[in-house]
Amino acid sequence: MEHVALWVAAFLTLGIISFLYKDNPWYKLCEAIFVGISAGYWFIVLFWDNIVGKFWVGVFPPKELNDVGELVNSVEPDYWLIVGAVLGVLMLMRLIPNIGWISRWPLAFIIGCTSGLYLINYFSSNMMRQVQGTIMPLLGMNYELSTYDIIGNIIIVIGTFTGLIYFYFSKEHKGWFGRAAKVGIWTIMITFGASFGYTVMSRMSLLIGRVDFLFGDWLGLIN
Amino acid sequence: MRREVPLLITGIVGVVFVLQYFIPHWPFSQVNTWFSDWFSIVGAFAIWLGALNLLKISALKVIGKKSDWGYAIVIIISFIIMVAIGFAEGKEFREQGTMFSWLYEYVYSPLSATMFALLAFFVASASYRAFRARNLDATLLLMAGFLIMLGRVPVGDSISFFLPENYQFSQVASWIMTWPQTAGQRAIMIGIALGLVSTSLRIILGIERAHLGGGD
Amino acid sequence: MSTRAKELLVVGIVLLFCIIAYLGKVYGWVDTVVFSPMVSMIVVGIIILGLVFVLIRTLQGRLINRQVVFLFVGIAVIMPFFMSITQKIRTSPEVQQLYDAVAELPKGSKVLVSFDYDPPSAPELQPMAEAFLYYCLSNDLKVIIMGLWPQGAQQANLALEAIMKNEKLAAKGLEYGKDYVNLGYQAGNEFVIQRMGADFSSMFRTDYSGRHYEELELVKNVKNFSNIDYSFNLSAGYPGTQEWVQVAVDRYGLKMGCGNTAVQAPMMYTYLNAGQLVGLLGGMNGAAEFEQLVKYPGKGTKFMLSQSFAHMIVIAFIIIGNVAFFRSGRGKKL
Numbered sequence: 096m097e098h099v100a101l102w103v104a105a106f107l108t109l110g111i112i113s114f115l116y117k118d119n120p121w122y123k124l125c126e127a128i129f130v131g132i133s134a135g136y137w138f139i140v141l142f143w144d145n146i147v148g149k150f151w152v153g154v155f156p157p158k159e160l161n162d163v164g165e166l167v168n169s170v171e172p173d174y175w176l177i178v179g180a181v182l183g184v185l186m187l188m189r190l191i192p193n194i195g196w197i198s199r200w201p202l203a204f205i206i207g208c209t210s211g212l213y214l215i216n217y218f219s220s221n222m223m224r225q226v227q228g229t230i231m232p233l234l235g236m237n238y239e240l241s242t243y244d245i246i247g248n249i250i251i252v253i254g255t256f257t258g259l260i261y262f263y264f265s266k267e268h269k270g271w272f273g274r275a276a277k278v279g280i281w282t283i284m285i286t287f288g289a290s291f292g293y294t295v296m297s298r299m300s301l302l303i304g305r306v307d308f309l310f311g312d313w314l315g316l317i318n
Numbered sequence: 319m320r321r322e323v324p325l326l327i328t329g330i331v332g333v334v335f336v337l338q339y340f341i342p343h344w345p346f347s348q349v350n351t352w353f354s355d356w357f358s359i360v361g362a363f364a365i366w367l368g369a370l371n372l373l374k375i376s377a378l379k380v381i382g383k384k385s386d387w388g389y390a391i392v393i394i395i396s397f398i399i400m401v402a403i404g405f406a407e408g409k410e411f412r413e414q415g416t417m418f419s420w421l422y423e424y425v426y427s428p429l430s431a432t433m434f435a436l437l438a439f440f441v442a443s444a445s446y447r448a449f450r451a452r453n454l455d456a457t458l459l460l461m462a463g464f465l466i467m468l469g470r471v472p473v474g475d476s477i478s479f480f481l482p483e484n485y486q487f488s489q490v491a492s493w494i495m496t497w498p499q500t501a502g503q504r505a506i507m508i509g510i511a512l513g514l515v516s517t518s519l520r521i522i523l524g525i526e527r528a529h530l531g532g533g534d
Numbered sequence: 535m536s537t538r539a540k541e542l543l544v545v546g547i548v549l550l551f552c553i554i555a556y557l558g559k560v561y562g563w564v565d566t567v568v569f570s571p572m573v574s575m576i577v578v579g580i581i582i583l584g585l586v587f588v589l590i591r592t593l594q595g596r597l598i599n600r601q602v603v604f605l606f607v608g609i610a611v612i613m614p615f616f617m618s619i620t621q622k623i624r625t626s627p628e629v630q631q632l633y634d635a636v637a638e639l640p641k642g643s644k645v646l647v648s649f650d651y652d653p654p655s656a657p658e659l660q661p662m663a664e665a666f667l668y669y670c671l672s673n674d675l676k677v678i679i680m681g682l683w684p685q686g687a688q689q690a691n692l693a694l695e696a697i698m699k700n701e702k703l704a705a706k707g708l709e710y711g712k713d714y715v716n717l718g719y720q721a722g723n724e725f726v727i728q729r730m731g732a733d734f735s736s737m738f739r740t741d742y743s744g745r746h747y748e749e750l751e752l753v754k755n756v757k758n759f760s761n762i763d764y765s766f767n768l769s770a771g772y773p774g775t776q777e778w779v780q781v782a783v784d785r786y787g788l789k790m791g792c793g794n795t796a797v798q799a800p801m802m803y804t805y806l807n808a809g810q811l812v813g814l815l816g817g818m819n820g821a822a823e824f825e826q827l828v829k830y831p832g833k834g835t836k837f838m839l840s841q842s843f844a845h846m847i848v849i850a851f852i853i854i855g856n857v858a859f860f861r862s863g864r865g866k867k868l
Contacts, residue, residue, distance in 0.1 A: 258505025
């Protein structure tokens with residue numbers, strides 16, 4: 096079975112790589128398998144983990160023997176979970192045109208959860224904490240910082256502030272405001288450059304992983 | 319019913335999540351627990367909806383004998399095989415040695431990893447054909463990318479061996495990442511957070527209704 | 535010969551080579567291939583000559599086909615696997631910070647490790663996972679493993695399996711449930727983190743193998759994040775480090791470091807600078823640096839030569855493209 100597994104994985108890996116030459120039936124076959132398999136994968140994972148694992152097991156908990164040998168629920172059933180399942184079924188109503196509008200209810204619930212959660216999390220961690228992290232004593236609490244760190248702190252303050260100015264489009268980017276926005280875009284360009292470098296690193300790492308599989312696990316030519 | 323109820327649901331759920339942050343005790347902690355469980359369950363049904371839609375589109379392609387309809391059959395068969403095996407193997411489907419984990423390890427994983435790995439080739443090609451220092455902005459972007467790529471691998475320091483240790487490429491890359499990169503990243507992060515917070519607030523207050531679609 | 539015939543011929547030759555190599559591996563005819571330093575230098579020389587040729591062609595105004603660029607990338611990534619060149623890996627401040635944070639934990643401290651990735655991201659994150667677990671377990675830290683991604687807990691088991699082959703760890707006679715525990719995967723993304731803030735056992739009633747939470751000696755007294763001394767998050771996307779920072783760090787005051795794929799690592803520097811994270815391993819480079827620090831050379835270190843070559847190729851193509859751009863006059867389309 097291991098031989099089959101390795102050859103299947105190698106066949107599929109090379110099939111995707113064959114796209115580099117040109118679009119071809121081998122690639123298209125692998126692509127179609129990928130689409131079908133990944134949809135099936137998530138279908139099953141969410142069925143067992145969320146629908147069975149959370150809903151079914153929550154409402155009908157597994158039985159276990161207690162101290163006197165009676166079969167009892169391992170935990171108290173949580174019937175409130177039925178509301179979640181009802182909302183889920185309402186979501187599927189979208190497939191029926193006449194009553195498709197009812198799927199807006201579970202959708203509204205999802206949107207409400209996400210909005211409430213993001214409102215707090217992003218406001219606190221990605222906004223206030225970042226503002227707090229920017230407005231710091233440039234020289235350190237006790238003037239203990241080195242020149243290297245002081246210069247760094249100044250760059251952080253100026254870069255963040257001017258970067259935000261660049262994103263402010265309600266005022267025309269002219270005069271001092273325009274010059275500040277210009278500094279902002281320079282900072283953001285450096286950020287994009289760094290992200291580009293890291294993206295190259297990441298994609299190359301994945302490629303290296305595949306090469307390691309092909310020449311190592313499959314063909315056994317490398318250690 | 320069609321607009322008012324969803325607006326009410328969104329508002330109440332959103333407000334509960336906000337209140338729970340400030341009052342993490344009963345009853346908000348309890349309601350938050352229910353909501354988070356319901357969220358997971360509804361999310362699973364939403365993915366089902368997506369998968370069923372994929373099947374519908376593929377089936378229509380096959381029935382209509384549209385171009386590449388043969389591959390639509392492959393999609394349907396792959397999906398059915400994965401789902402049938404997943405159901406048949408029960409909730410231990412993920413355990414080592416099951417057919418489902420075999421398909422995951424030797425079919426899904428190689429395909430997924432190689433798909434992303436392909437980008438490595440296209441990044442290199444784009445770097446050759448399009449990555450030009452046309453103006454100051456582009457030059458800054460290019461130089462930052464250039465220095466990070468050099469500084470984040472050991473060969474960077476080997477090339478700059480003649481420079482003082484603190485000025486070798488790995489140190490330059492660290493400096494860029496720690497200061498100017500962080501400043502730009504933070505401006506973007508705060509910008510995104512501002513956008514998300516204001517949009518969330520509009521949704522919760524019922525000002526933003528685009529997600530409910532048209533009609534009554 | 536028609537194009538189709540040529541294509542089939544190439545596929546046939548490649549297939550034949552693969553079958554021979556595979557049979558060689560199975561029956562032991564072929565050993566692993568390692569180039570001598572001389573051959574390695576010759577290969578590097580050929581790559582450089584190839585790049586010079588590309589430069590000349592580009593300067594003449596003739597852009598090479600993208601397939602040729604792909605070929606260079608392929609060669610640059612594949613060839614280093616056969617070379618025996620050693621490189622000096624220098625430690626970045628953020629990697630050192632993570633190492634220091636773990637090193638200063640007293641023996642017996644509880645470390646929570648969340649595996650939030652799947653096999654496709656393993657080339658970058660698995661080496662980090664192995665090195666981190668190795669360091670914790672070899673220094674008598676107690677490790678509690680969990681996952682917010684369905685395959686995370688399995689990746690953890692693979693990492694544990696790999697490090698347990700190490701003689702130093704094997705000699706320690708580590709015990710499951712006492713020295714380390716795998717609580718498995720829990721669905722619910724950031725909601726899981728949020729509820730762990732109140733009670734771990736409400737989210738993990740059993741461990742990966744089905745043993746009750748209360749029966750596991752290591753965790754039976756762990757109520758919530760206040761009982762965790764340090765946390766390490768291995769993340770490849772959503773849910774991942776951002777959600778951990780937003781909920782566990784900022785709401786519950788958890789001390790946390792992270793290992794990220796290189797794509798999302800740049801964003802984490804803002805959290806690092808604001809003190810929300812204590813230490814960061816970014817991409818394969820971060821993994822290699824940490825492996826050096828904890829003296830556990832694994833795949834991160836092994837892959838760094840290929841990574842170096844790959845980066846050099848991309849840089850070379852950027853330089854070639856720009857040299858030609860400037861030679862042909864700024865703004866003039868090549």
